[in-house]
Amino acid sequence: MSTSTAAAVAAASSPAQPTGAHLGHTSLNIDSLRDLARKELVNVLDSVQGKKGLVLDPNLSGPLSLIAEFALLKDHGVEKIYHLQPGPLETDCKNLIYICRPQVNYMKYIAEHIHTHTKDSRAGSYTYSLFFVPRRTALCEKVLEDEGVFGEITKGEYHLDLIPLEDDVLSLEWDSTFKELYLEQDTTSIYYAAKALMRLQGIYGLFPRILGKGDYSKALCDMMLRMRREMAVDDLDASQTMQLSQNIDSLIIIDRSVDMVTPLCTQLTYEGLIDEIFHIKNSFVEVDASLASAASAPPGGGSGSGTQSSATAPTGKKKKVPLNGGDKLFDELRDLNFAVVGGLLNKVAKRINADYEERHNAKTVPQIRQFIVKMGGLAAEHQSLRLHTALAEEIMNYTMTDDFNRILEVQQNVVAGIATNKEPEYIEEMINKQAPLVQVLRLLCLYSLVNSGLKPKQFEFFKREILETYGFEHIQTLENLRRLGMLTKQVTTKNTYGLVRRSLSLIVDEVNEHAPNDISYVYSGYAPLSVRLVQCVVQRGKDNKQPGGPGGKGSGIAGGNGWKGFEDVLRMLPGRTFDETQRVDDGQPRPSKKISATRFLASQEGGQRDFVICTTQILNGNTLVDSLVQKVPDLHASA
């Protein structure tokens, strides 16, 4: 998974249980963030008396489920939960609470609900409360006014910003960040990110140093510094007493524009592939119900608890399964290269089986009791083993296909700069086969980025192929990609990427997938640029100027040399570079980051330093490209 805007901060991580129980095991105690969010949610619900219906922004139901379980909502009078979507809302709840992002389309949906309710005289009177996450905006209020429902609604705010997905991952879950920021150049997300980081500083103390790369990173850093100045206005004492953080030694901000290549590549870790194939959203993955329920079937053997009676559910239904550090097995597997996952699953299966067999050795009553105690844990482990075996099988089927392997091959050749004309030929073949447009564009953009654009003839050719095969509406798609510099005409033969690749050793030939010693294992040979940049800062004091490779424990970034020694490389990359030391204040901007990769860095640092990732949005190649593809209504549907 890549993130759209991210910041790495030091901390430590360990596993636990679902609905947030997996949080709070680091020196930063991320759990406190969750508690705050939970308390506020209760206040939101209690603000309306009696029984109520909750209408949720579909994009928020995931994050909210990380914060509160359904029982809590029920305890506070929630009878039914609806998704906020177009069309009339039929409900017998007379009190409706909307919780949504301040987005124009949502305001229209709400207005539509209210209009249908008022028209229907039988319906009686409803009360409407609307809570914006994280804050109300003039824009939305204007839309409500335009729609003539402003006065009908009691409006409030639910200040949910950074959502702790894991102990080391905080996300704003601002799903439209990439398109909004880079294509529309709407800097709203930077503002929210700055606010959220300020809040983190409020909790954990000031970041001693802020380093970064990229124009938006710089903007984020500047905004944070300005907010700190302004904070003095609100509360001089608080701003003066704010200490340098004890737990966080620096903030590195890297914006996505610095490294567009990485998210376009296929991630080869277990979690990465789950994301590629099933798409992980808010740390939940939606899989076929039969897969998920296989996971809840009782363990084999007579001693099974036997309580779960339901057989495999009818297929075709989808079920949401949480994927987080609460699942021990997943925690173990997630960042491994998929190549080794099978073997590990096998080992775990054998161990669990052996553990079950132990029951035969339990002869005395205390032994039996001991076994029973252990059983609970075993059953849970067994469940998770079933789920992951099933997922791994699915992934295996996918990775065995010729298409997948050929795409991967092309991808790796492209990033490695071993260019022949085979790669464009294959892309052309994909178009001819009418492969999904997003896949085509992913490869094509990668090719263009790595080669500083396509040759003019090639450029025209591909544009024409795409328009004629996928439809002329993609004139806009191509324009979007051109604006972002992802698909361009070559104007210079100077190959920036090539230079960067060499100086940061992005390509590593010898990859040991079983015992990785370099971050490049994540992409089986390609080391993400953004991670290398973090390494530049973190892994100081090595003789070797190359940031790759193991070893080199930093003596604390705050006192380190920052970007020193890497100025040449940084100059080649787009956007400004900066390094600010906060007297009680500091940071590094970075909007793009591989999560597995960063975790790996943490382990490479020998546990001396850990990373916490803060991001506006978690993104993969498909979601990134898809957000740029022009959609048109399917009016004249073909057969």
Add this chain to the structure above:
Amino acid sequence: MSPPTADWIQLHDRFYRKQEIYTMLWKQVDLSKYMIAAAPFGGPLALVRDDRKVLLLQKQQPIKPSIYLYTSSGKIMETIQWDKGHIVGMGWTETEQLLCVLEDGTVRMYNILGEYTQFSLGKDAKDNRVIDVQFWGTGLVALTGSFQLIAITNFDEPRPLFLADPGINEPPHSWTVVPPKFTLSRHVEVLIAHNSTILVVDATEARDERLQQGPFSKMSISPDGKYLALFTADGKLWVVSTDFQKNLSEFATRSQVPPQQLVWCGTDSVVLYWDKIVLMVGPYGDWIKYTYDDAIFLIPEIDGVRVISMDKCEFLQKVPDATENIFKIGSTAPAAMLYDALDHFEKKSPKADENIRSIRLELSDAVEACIEAAGHEISHQYQRSLLKAASFGKSFLEIHNADSFVEMCKVLRVLNAVRYYEIGIPMTYTQFQRLSPEALIDRLISRHQYLLAIRICEYLKMRTDRILIHWACSKIKKSSDDEDTICRMVVEKLANKPGLSYSEIAMTAHKAGQSKLATMLLDYEPRAGDQVPLLMSMQEDELALVKAIESGDTDLVYHVILHLKRKLQLGEFFRIINNKPLACNLLESYCKQQDPELLKDFYYQDDRTVDRANLTLMESFRQKDSTERMNKIKAALRLYQDDKEHTFEAKAIEDSIKLLQTQVQLEKDYSQPFSGLSISSTVYKLITINQSNRATKIRGDFKMPDKRFWWIKLRALVEIRDWDGVATLAKSKKSPIGYEPFVEECVKAMQFREAAKYILKCDAHLRAGLFLKIEAYQEAGEQAFLQKDLDTLREIRDKCPNAVIQGQIDGYISQLASSR
């Protein structure tokens, strides 16, 4: 100095005291003639002539009524000329704003200086008139003529909220509200005395408590919200818990007439007032009676009752435990001994030492008790002597934390200062603890007691910003100096306060019509965002936009943009927006969602041809009618043709027009939908409906590359399982895409026999692998052998289920191995 117990009266097992705090500064105010509202925590009184009471018209008395605001010491603070209709009720908010509710549902909210804002309770209140109203610190409930209840729960954003219909058709005997903080649901509840029972009404339901003891002519909720005092028709005072589960006490007053006031004194006794008679009833049926010469007014406080009469302000309270322990006659509590010891010490009597010795072990507690008792004293002498006793006791202790002593000294200095009759806030120590120093400062600010407020802040080490800002604002409002002088004056005073916000001050200047001053002051505002609202109201549109952008808060930028859009001519609007990239981007994204027409204008005036063209093109996809659609596309084409840079797009759009025309024709010919499909999909579809010739023609029309056409044709034929067609295609000429795709597509369709036909046409080195795919192990083995490909041979051997073939392959393997 009179003994401290002089004004104590015993009520069952406890003592009450009534202490005079002030001699009223006002002259001859007959309280019986007024409607009165008093704010708790020693707050001010509002008096307005009660127009239901007959009043002798006296000389020099204005006909028009006024609302008089007095301090507790009877000092007039403000006179508000009343020009509106009949006031139904008055009350105070917890921030000391006076609320006046009018018959027509208008609510006016005055600050202590008589400035007001107003809002309405809505149409229903206006139509049916408001007949009564009840207040609590942060809200009010109005009763309308149609016996509906309307609540306001937040005065910052007042929104009338209808409570459930109580279902009554005559005015209640009495009613009251239970503030939200005391109810289970945390929402306001209303208690209504109806017939002989009480109805409990909230937003969702009206519940009948089914009581028989009514009708209740008066009711009152205790300050902690736990108990309800009721006065019944037969003259009984009845106290129950607010959930009506627990009967606490009953007391027969033998008065058929309901009292004028029924209030709680703290939480354990109830005070009733009839004309000039005050009756205090304790929990065990004991009572005390006080008589007065004139009308009085009772103000309930959390720890007692303030009694306002024509000449005095008194405070009636239960004697605090700490005080009682020390001063009760014959008390031997350690604190009493300590207090006594000091007395002896001052008289140089050796008994001092004896006293101290006797309480040696409890001395520390005794010290703390004296400190606390000092806090509860109003008299300076007793405060001093109690603190002295504490200090005396302290000197005998080896280790004693003096924090509470120091703290109490500070608090008492502050309390004494605000109790001074010129200020007139008779706040008790208990009230101060509850209210917080910040709120006290706010009250001083709203009374314009800036100097005192600043002194207190500095003394208690609190921030003085709010005071300075408020001071500056009022200075600007009142001052008649020229703008430069005022500016200098304000800035000088505020100079050494870094980070102080100037925007509110500037806003005040602007509202006072001193825009030059406002501009000057605004320059000192450190927060860009805060300058925006003022700049907007000062018509400094462009500057407001610049500052909003600077703040980074995109919503603020939207706020300004939308304001400008409403206000300005389009051209002027664009002129301001144009050179500001963020504003342009935000406008664009707003328009895309909400106002596409504006977006076109915006692109047009900014010469953004490509964007305009794309916008028009995208619109075309939303047109259901193909003629409409065509028109839009043509419009887009014209725009693209204007631009030399975009010949590619122009060409593409020309093609799309041609495609659309073709599709219209196809739809006619085959009565099947085609429009919306791409060129490739159109061709594909034609082949699947067996119209290969037409497909070939279209391919020619659009000069489709060979490779693509072959792929499309191959896939389409496989889809309709036209294997002959596939074979014909393969033979038609040398395939531009090779023959591997033929094999693969057949394999995908699970047609291994078909696939086999094309394998030998493929590159030699691929053949073994392809045969393996269709499970033709023998052929695979042969091909691999020909290629001398050992690895593939081994793979085939592993996969092959047939022992004979396996043997054959083993032969190949050994043959190859040996030849190496």
